Amino acid sequence: MPLKKMLSVLMLQIIIISQLALAVPVDAGASKQDSLTRLSSVRHAVRTDGVTGEKSLRLVVEVTGPVQVSKSLSSSPTPQLIVDIKGAELGNVANNIVLDGKIASDLSISSLDKSDCRLVINLPEAIDDTECKVYTLPEDTATNRPFRVVIDIDKPLSVPNFNFTPSLKGKVIAVDPGHGGTDSGAIGPNGVQEKAVTLAVAMEVKALLEKAGAKVYMTRVNDRDVYAPNDSATEELSARAEVGNRNNADIFLSIHANSFQNSQVGGIGSYFYKNTIYGKLLAQNLQDGMVKASGLSDRGIYPANFYVLKNTAMPAVLVELAFLSNPSEEKLLNTPQFQQKLAQGIVNGVNNFFVQAAKLGGIN
Amino acid sequence: MFPRYVICAVLVVMLGLAAGCGAPPPKSDGNDTAAPNVDVNVKQNQQELPAPAPKNSPKAQEMMQVTTYHATEDAMYLVPETQSVPKTEHPLQTALENLVAGPQSSQLVSVVPAGTKVLGVKVKNHIAYADFSDDLIKSNHGGSTAEMMLVAAIVDTLTEFPEVEKVQIMVNGKKIDTITGHLDTSQPLARSENLIKR
Ligand SMILES: [Zn+2]
Numbered sequence: 096m097p098l099k100k101m102l103s104v105l106m107l108q109i110i111i112i113s114q115l116a117l118a119v120p121v122d123a124g125a126s127k128q129d130s131l132t133r134l135s136s137v138r139h140a141v142r143t144d145g146v147t148g149e150k151s152l153r154l155v156v157e158v159t160g161p162v163q164v165s166k167s168l169s170s171s172p173t174p175q176l177i178v179d180i181k182g183a184e185l186g187n188v189a190n191n192i193v194l195d196g197k198i199a200s201d202l203s204i205s206s207l208d209k210s211d212c213r214l215v216i217n218l219p220e221a222i223d224d225t226e227c228k229v230y231t232l233p234e235d236t237a238t239n240r241p242f243r244v245v246i247d248i249d250k251p252l253s254v255p256n257f258n259f260t261p262s263l264k265g266k267v268i269a270v271d272p273g274h275g276g277t278d279s280g281a282i283g284p285n286g287v288q289e290k291a292v293t294l295a296v297a298m299e300v301k302a303l304l305e306k307a308g309a310k311v312y313m314t315r316v317n318d319r320d321v322y323a324p325n326d327s328a329t330e331e332l333s334a335r336a337e338v339g340n341r342n343n344a345d346i347f348l349s350i351h352a353n354s355f356q357n358s359q360v361g362g363i364g365s366y367f368y369k370n371t372i373y374g375k376l377l378a379q380n381l382q383d384g385m386v387k388a389s390g391l392s393d394r395g396i397y398p399a400n401f402y403v404l405k406n407t408a409m410p411a412v413l414v415e416l417a418f419l420s421n422p423s424e425e426k427l428l429n430t431p432q433f434q435q436k437l438a439q440g441i442v443n444g445v446n447n448f449f450v451q452a453a454k455l456g457g458i459n
Numbered sequence: 460m461f462p463r464y465v466i467c468a469v470l471v472v473m474l475g476l477a478a479g480c481g482a483p484p485p486k487s488d489g490n491d492t493a494a495p496n497v498d499v500n501v502k503q504n505q506q507e508l509p510a511p512a513p514k515n516s517p518k519a520q521e522m523m524q525v526t527t528y529h530a531t532e533d534a535m536y537l538v539p540e541t542q543s544v545p546k547t548e549h550p551l552q553t554a555l556e557n558l559v560a561g562p563q564s565s566q567l568v569s570v571v572p573a574g575t576k577v578l579g580v581k582v583k584n585h586i587a588y589a590d591f592s593d594d595l596i597k598s599n600h601g602g603s604t605a606e607m608m609l610v611a612a613i614v615d616t617l618t619e620f621p622e623v624e625k626v627q628i629m630v631n632g633k634k635i636d637t638i639t640g641h642l643d644t645s646q647p648l649a650r651s652e653n654l655i656k657r
Contacts, residue, residue, distance in 0.1 A: 360604075
C-alpha cells in the first residue's frame with residue numbers, strides 16, 4: 096500500500112513537471128505569433144443620420160485579425176438576426192449584451208467551433224434583408240483602429256393606429272406653400288421665384304381638395320412670412336408645422352420647388368420623415384400622382400430630416416415639384432397649365448393615399 | 460493516466476500548430492472608399508480611442524490625406540474624394556478648405572456656394588464647430604436637394620476625423636437654424652452615410 100501510494104505520488108509529480116515543461120514553450124509560441132484571431136470588444140450605439148433623419152443601431156465587434164462574416168434572418172419563433180464570424184474565437188467579451196430595446200432587444204455571442212463565432216440578435220419586430228447590413232472593415236493603423244465587424248440595423252417603421260376612411264370627404268388637410276415674404280426660396284436663371292410657384296400650386300391644391308369635400312388649412316394664402324418678416328428659420332418653420340398640429344390635420348403637405356448647382360438636373364422628388372408607415376406611403380402616392388400628371392422624370396422618394404416633417408404629429412410629406420435651376424423646368428413651373436397639372440397629380444395622390452391607408456389600418 | 464497525458468500533449472501541440480496556420484488570408488479590400496472610417500460616430504463605451512499621435516519630425520513637405528465629399532452630376536449621391544496634401548497644423552480646417560475648393564474629378568459637382576470662405580473650425584466634446592462666411596447662405600441658390608448635399612458634405616468631411624462625432628454649422632461665428640429653409644441645422648448633426656454612393 097505505501098509503495099503504491101509513493102509510486103502514484105511520483106507519477107503525479109512527473110506529470111505535473113512534464114506538463115509545466117510542455118506548457119511553457121507552447122504558451123510562448125502562442126503569444127509570440129498571436130495568430131488565433133479572437134473577438135476583443137463589442138460596442139453599440141443608436142445613431143441618427145444628420146441629413147436623412149434615419150435611426151439605426153450600430154454594433155461594432157473588434158477582432159484581432161481579419162475574419163469573414165455572413166448574416167441570416169429568421170422570423171420564427173421570434174425575429175432574429177444571426178451573424179456568423181468565421182476565423183475568430185470568442186475571446187474575452189461578454190456573452191450577453193442588452194441593446195436599445197426598440198431596434199434590437201439583446202445580443203448573445205457563442206462559439207460555433209474553435210474558429211467560428213455566432214452572434215444572435217433578438218429583434219422586437221421582423222425586418223427584411225435591406226434593413227440590416229453586415230460588413231467588415233480592415234485594420235487602420237493611422238487611426239489606431241483594429242479589424243472590425245460592423246452590423247447596422249435600421250429602425251423599423253411604426254404602425255400607429257390612425258383612423259382613416261378611404262376618401263377625401265371630411266378629411267382635414269394642412270397645405271404649406273414653401274417659403275414666402277422675405278424668403279423667396281430658390282430663384283431660377285430667368286428669375287422665377289420658388290415662393291410664387293409653391294403658392295400658385297398650393298392654392299390650386301386647396302381648391303381641388305375642397306371640391307372633393309376636404310377641410311383645408313393653409314400656412315399662408317399670399318406672399319408673406321408665416322411667423323414674421325425676417326424671422327428665424329425655427330420660428331418660421333415651427334409656425335408652419337403648428338398649422339397642422341393645432342388643427343389636428345390628418346396629413347400635412349409642404350410644397351416646394353427644387354434647385355441644384357448643375358442646371359441639367361431635373362425631375363420630381365418627395366420626402367418623408369422615417370417614423371411611421373404612413374409618411375412613406377403618402378410620399379409614394381404623391382410622387383406617383385405628380386410624375387403621372389406632369390410627365391417629368393421620377394427622382395424617387397427619400398427620408399429627410401426636414402423641420403416641418405419632423406415636427407408635425409401627422410403623416411407629412413415635402414414635395415419638390417421640379418427644378419427651378421433647370422431652365423426648361425423653370426419655364427414649365429411658371430405656367431398656370433403646368434401648375435394645374437401638378438396640383439391635380441398631388442390631389443390624386445392624396446386620394447389614393449387615403450384609399451390605401453384605410454385598407455392598412457383604418458378602423459372605419 | 461499516462462495515455463491521457465499523451466493525448467493532452469498531442470492536443471496542445473495540435474493547437475499550437477492550428478494557431479500558426481489557422482488565420483484566413485487578409486481580405487483584399489484596400490480600396491475601401493465605399494466605407495471610409497464609417498464607424499467614427501459609434502460611441503465608445505468606456506474610453507475614447509486615442510487620436511493618432513502627432514509626429515513632429517522636421518522633414519520637409521510631410522503629407523497627409525484629407526477626404527472631402529462632392530455630389531454626383533445627377534445630384535443623387537455624395538462621393539468621397541481623398542487627396543494627399545502638405546501636412547498642416549489644423550487638418551480639419553484644411554479639409555474644409557479642400558471641400559470649399561471643389562472636387563478634383565470633373566464627374567463631380569461642388570456643393571458649396573461660390574465665394575464661401577472657411578472662417579475656422581474648433582472641436583469641443585467631439586463636436587466640430589465649423590464656421591463659414593455668410594456666402595454659405597447668401598450665395599446659395601436654394602433648393603432642398605442642394606441643402607441636403609451641402610449639409611451632408613460638411614458633416615461627412617469633418618466626421619472623417621476620429622475625434623469628431625457631430626458637426627455644428629455656423630455662419631460668422633453664430634449657429635444657424637437652417638441654410639435654405641428645409642433642414643434644421645440648429646443642433647449638431649451626426650454623419651450622414653445614407654447619401655454616400657456605395
Ligand atoms: Zn424650398
